[in-house]
Amino acid sequence: MASSVHHLLFLIINLLIIPTTLLSQSIIQMPPKRHRITDDNLYCDSWRFSVETNDAGTWTSIPSRCVAFVQDYMTGDRYLSDSAAVANYSLSFARGVQIGGDGKDAWVFDIDETLLSNFPYYQAHGFGSETFDEASFDEWVDLAKAPALPASLKLYKELQELGFKIFLLTGRSEHQRNATAKNLLYARYNNWERLLLRGPSDQGTTATVYKSEKRSDLINEGYRIHGSSGDQWSDLLGFAVAQRSFKLPNPMYYIA
Helix, strand or coil: CHHHHHHHHHHHHHHHHHHHHHHHHCCCCCCCCCCCCCCHHHHHHHHHHHHHCCCCCCCCCCCHHHHHHHHHHHHCHHHHHHHHHHHHHHHHHHCCCCCCCCCCEEEEECCECCCECCHHHHHCCHHHCCCCCHHHHHHHHHHCCCCECHHHHHHHHHHHHHCCEEEEEEEEEHHHHHHHHHHHHHCCCCCCCEEEEECHHHCCCCHHHHHHHHHHHHHHCCCEEEEEEECCHHHCCCCCCCCEEEECCCCCCCCC
């Protein structure tokens, strides 16, 4: 009898202990005295992750401790590699689309940091750490010398070969149409279906609303927007969204 009681007590004690043990094993154990990430590289990599996944929401500038990190990211291999990965996933999706043959299968591209890289401008302006100056950026746009993002150019050409109609939807203003078209041709983009820029009635509208309205107009014309590519969440979110949206990397600035 005593043996049975001891056996029962042993089982009860184990049942009480096991859940606690399993619980402790199921949670990552952090160093007890580590209250702050002092490694800037680690901190900034986590910050960039939060920015790209839109967990950070609205943000106005690069954290001061991350300027060197963003510079290294933009000038090194990681930026081009990340851009290529997005392009590859985009193309993989596009190849699975059944093209209707009626000229209504569409793909929408943003321009800045999506098709064209303003890297030379931001390299001269702290990689986005300086307060944005619209006048100096407009001067850069007028030069029409922004290079193509290699992976985006490749994707653009392959989408055309697959039969997609390409629409370019940018936050640039209508008065920049000639410079923008000239720059696109300089960067070897051509044969787009339509270049959409902000007109007078679009000024003051957030990018999300403005781009949603333009996509809605295309859908009302009978276009099927299968894919959309942009470096900002405001290029992709809202209403009249594409079947699949693809976010390119950009840790330099945020547009609502």
